[in-house]
Amino acid sequence: MNRTWWKEAVIYQIYPRSFMDSNGDGIGDLQGIISRLDYLKYLGIDVIWMSPVYKSPNDDNGYDISDYQAIMDEFGTMEDFDELLSAAHERGIKIVMDLVVNHTSDEHRWFVESRRSTDNPYRDYYIWREGKDDQTPPNNWGSCFSGSAWQYDEATSMYYLHLFSKKQPDLNWDNPKVRQEVFDMMTWWCDKGIDGFRMDVISMISKVKELPDGQVKGLYGDYGPYAVNGPNVHKYLQEMNEKVLSKYDLMTVGETPEVTTELARQYAGEDTHELNMVFQFEHVGSNGKYAKWTDEKMPLTTLKKILTRWQTELYGKAWNSLFWDNHDQPRAVSRFGDDRPQYRETSAKMLATCLHMMQGSPYVYQGEELGMTNYPFQSPSDFRDIESINAYKEWCESGIVSHEEFWPCLLWLSRDNARTPMQWDDSEHSGFTTGTPWITVNPNYKEINAKAETADPNSVFHYYKKLIALRKQTPIMVYGKYEPLFEDSEDWFVYTRTLDSEKLLVVCSFTDQETEFTIPEEFAGTDVLISNMEPAGNQGTVTLRPYEAFVLWKK
Ligand code: TEU
Ligand code: CA
Numbered sequence: 001m002n003r004t005w006w007k008e009a010v011i012y013q014i015y016p017r018s019f020m021d022s023n024g025d026g027i028g029d030l031q032g033i034i035s036r037l038d039y040l041k042y043l044g045i046d047v048i049w050m051s052p053v054y055k056s057p058n059d060d061n062g063y064d065i066s067d068y069q070a071i072m073d074e075f076g077t078m079e080d081f082d083e084l085l086s087a088a089h090e091r092g093i094k095i096v097m098d099l100v101v102n103h104t105s106d107e108h109r110w111f112v113e114s115r116r117s118t119d120n121p122y123r124d125y126y127i128w129r130e131g132k133d134d135q136t137p138p139n140n141w142g143s144c145f146s147g148s149a150w151q152y153d154e155a156t157s158m159y160y161l162h163l164f165s166k167k168q169p170d171l172n173w174d175n176p177k178v179r180q181e182v183f184d185m186m187t188w189w190c191d192k193g194i195d196g197f198r199m200d201v202i203s204m205i206s207k208v209k210e211l212p213d214g215q216v217k218g219l220y221g222d223y224g225p226y227a228v229n230g231p232n233v234h235k236y237l238q239e240m241n242e243k244v245l246s247k248y249d250l251m252t253v254g255e256t257p258e259v260t261t262e263l264a265r266q267y268a269g270e271d272t273h274e275l276n277m278v279f280q281f282e283h284v285g286s287n288g289k290y291a292k293w294t295d296e297k298m299p300l301t302t303l304k305k306i307l308t309r310w311q312t313e314l315y316g317k318a319w320n321s322l323f324w325d326n327h328d329q330p331r332a333v334s335r336f337g338d339d340r341p342q343y344r345e346t347s348a349k350m351l352a353t354c355l356h357m358m359q360g361s362p363y364v365y366q367g368e369e370l371g372m373t374n375y376p377f378q379s380p381s382d383f384r385d386i387e388s389i390n391a392y393k394e395w396c397e398s399g400i401v402s403h404e405e406f407w408p409c410l411l412w413l414s415r416d417n418a419r420t421p422m423q424w425d426d427s428e429h430s431g432f433t434t435g436t437p438w439i440t441v442n443p444n445y446k447e448i449n450a451k452a453e454t455a456d457p458n459s460v461f462h463y464y465k466k467l468i469a470l471r472k473q474t475p476i477m478v479y480g481k482y483e484p485l486f487e488d489s490e491d492w493f494v495y496t497r498t499l500d501s502e503k504l505l506v507v508c509s510f511t512d513q514e515t516e517f518t519i520p521e522e523f524a525g526t527d528v529l530i531s532n533m534e535p536a537g538n539q540g541t542v543t544l545r546p547y548e549a550f551v552l553w554k555k
Contacts, residue, residue, distance in 0.1 A: 006196075006251040006276055006361060007319060008478050009046035010468045011096070013365045015327045016053055016075055017061055018421045021433035028421070028432070030076035030084050036424075039450065041091045043369060043461070044468040047251060048088060049096040049198045051327055053081065057107050059167035060145075060386050061419075062098075063200060064105040068185045085193060094195035096251055101182045102201045103168040110181075111169050118156050125178050126169050127161040129211065140213045141227075142220020146390035149223060161211075163204060163227060165386055173205040173236055186244045196251035199275070202237070203256035203267075206230030218291045219394065228258045234266055237274040246273070253321055253361075254278040261313035268318040277319040277361060282306045284329050288409065290395050295408035297335070300490050300510050308495075311359055311482040320360025324351055325368060330417040332365075334374035338512055341447075343547055344371055349463040349532035350549035354493050354508040356467045357551060359482050364464065366422055370453050371460040374417040375442050377410065384439045388414040425451035463532065470530060476502050476553075491515050492544070504529065505552040512546040522554065529553040 020032030030053065040048065052062035055070040062072060071078050088095050104111055113122035129138035129150075137150035137159050143166075150159040151166040161170045171178050186197070207227045214221030237254075245252060254267055256278040268277045283306045288294030314320050324332035333339050337347030348371035356362045377383065380392050388410055395401045416439065423445040424431030430445035442448075453459035471477050480497030491511040497504040505523045509515060517536070524539035531550035536542035538552055 002270065003479075004276075006047075008471065009094075009251070009361055010044070010356075010471060011047040011049050011251075011361060011363045012040055012043070012045040013049045013051070013326055013363055015051045015366060015419060017051075017438065018419050018432070019366055020422060020424070021435065021437070024433060024435040025074070026433050026435040026437045027074045029074065030071070030080040034080075034084050034087050037087055037091055037093065039454075040093060042454070043364075043465055044472075045093065045364065047094045047096055047195065049253075049363070050098060052098045052100055054100075057105055057167065059105070059165050063100050064103070064107075064165065064168045065100055066105040066107040067109075069188060082192070089193070094251070096196040096198055096253075097189060097194050098200060099186065099197040099202075100200040101171060102204050103162065103164060103170045106167045106169055114169075115153050115155050115160070118158070124175050125172055125181075127172050127207065127211075128156070128158045129161070131159050139211050140216065140221030141211075141223040142218070145387050146394040148220065161207075163201075163223060165390075170207075171205070174207075174209070174232065179236060179239065183240060183243045186240070187247075190244065190248045190250070195249075196253075196276075199252065199254045201257060202254040202275075203229050203233060203259055203263075203278075205236060206232040219400075224258060229256075229263055234272075234274060237267070238272075241273045241275075245275075250276075252276045257281055261310060264310075264314060265318045268314075270317060270319075277321045279321050279323065279326075280310060282310075284325075284335075288413075290401060290406065290409065291391075293391060293395070293406065293409040293413060295412040300493065301488060303336075304484065304487060304493055307358065308482070308484045308487070311484075311495075315359065315481060320358070321363060322355050322358055322360040323363040323365070324355055325365045325418060326363070327365070327418050328415050330413055331372055331374045332368055333371050334417070335412075336510075338547060339373040343512060344373065344448075345460050346532055347547040348460045350508050350510070350547045352460075352464055352467055353506065353530065353532060353549040353551065356471065357477060357497065357504065357506040358495075359478070359480065359497070362471075365418065367418075369461050369464040370423060370448055370450060372420075372423060372448060373442065373444060374411070375420050375440075377414065377416070380410075382440070383410075383414060383416050385415045385419065388416055423449040425449050466530060474529070475499065476504055480504060485520065492517065501555075503554040505554070506549075507544070507551070508549040509544045509547055514546065515544050516541055517544045518542075519552070523552045526552045526554045 017028045019028040020036050021028050022031035053075050054065045055067035056062045056065050110122050110125045113120050114126045137148050141149035143149040145165045162168050207230050214223050252275040254275045259280050264278050268275050333348040337351050383389050396406050420442045421432035421437050426446045429437050430441045453461035476499040480499040483496045485494040493508040495506050518541045528535050529551040535550040
């Protein structure tokens, strides 16, 4: 397997709006990030992936971009960006930008032109179709953010496609001019010295020309088979690779909803000349009761089956990215661990162990290193996220599902769980802002915050710091081959990693009960590489305590 820096890196995701506010307007910004770089340096991460910081009307918090070459007013200026880039580089930290090019904002100049007339030079930059009749969109597809995926536009009496909100019209990647504009824009950022791209819903850029009706799932037709992993997606990514990516030393990660391991070997193959790695979503899967919405926890055996398949089927062929959460997902410790006070820290450390010991580049979402938890939403008016707000309207206010039934699903999965402000200290608004935060701080910030955790050597923070440092000294963590053990257990996630004559045994208890665990013979008496408590022992049958995790290292 080829060694590269991005396989060895740990990436930290910043959601700028909620990270650090420098000027008291209640919104995180670039100067705020600069002021916290030393914290990230201390944590030991190698790369920052920043969610979008470009000019945007913020219908979807920056994932609706109106100018790719300007910074959002609320976040600062291009000078602030340049300062951030050099301040990060001075500390040996790389910066990966979010690239949102499946769609733009409807306020982007291209779309403003496009909607003017059917013969506008920008018309074909987007996907326009006649309706079936005046009242009926061209097909039955539903948007990710509720409602039809088509918006009627009066100027030309036609519909445009938007797989996300109606303020996020989809670009027409079949138009070579669109591709060239995107590639030129990417080149402009690369020439500035950025270190890579996280590519938003990049698996959705190529649509089947005919745009046929989809199978009805829930309230609308499913665009999946016609718009995800579409006919030309690999061709377009290879073109992007040839014209832009291959010219720089970058890290690229595709956000690829509905990707399979087979497709990942193409998107992120060692020699396919597309991307370095992809985000897969099977383990945070959206097969809910109401489209993505559910309040059910995935059984551990299912979770293991998914992650094991990704570990084994990519081995030696493509590279994994590893994550428990991000800005679209609930908090890791609340979803996969146990956020009750007596278990929160232990289970957060256990989850970190489980993830960082697998093969792939680990991503840490801001606050995960503190064991930040889901937010105790009280009422629908607490939500700021367009997806949660629209889903509540579509399912509850319409009367399809009762509030009582749907509310637990929103609590469990709302993206706003991840978007409450970073908890820096125990002062008002958790030290995130001196003003009024755009979204409320989790009330548990007095106990859970960076100031307290950096001061406590036994904190979740210090455990992450240790794991991140270990990765630098322990090539087996990066390159070892993965093999699962005890696959049928609903209590334990256990696997080994093998590199030459070395072997790791990773034992993670996912239960709040004590269990009797027999250490495989070949690890008897071996050294503990890391553990989240004084380990139960290194041979024979031991009693694992709730959420215990340890790694044995046979050299
Ligand atoms: O997300 C795409 C995606 O498929 C989902 O994760 C989605 O956000 C949602 O959770 C569906 O249930 C990306 C971004 O990460 C997300 O923040 C944006 O809203 C979206 O694309 C549109 O740009
Ligand atoms: Ca601010």
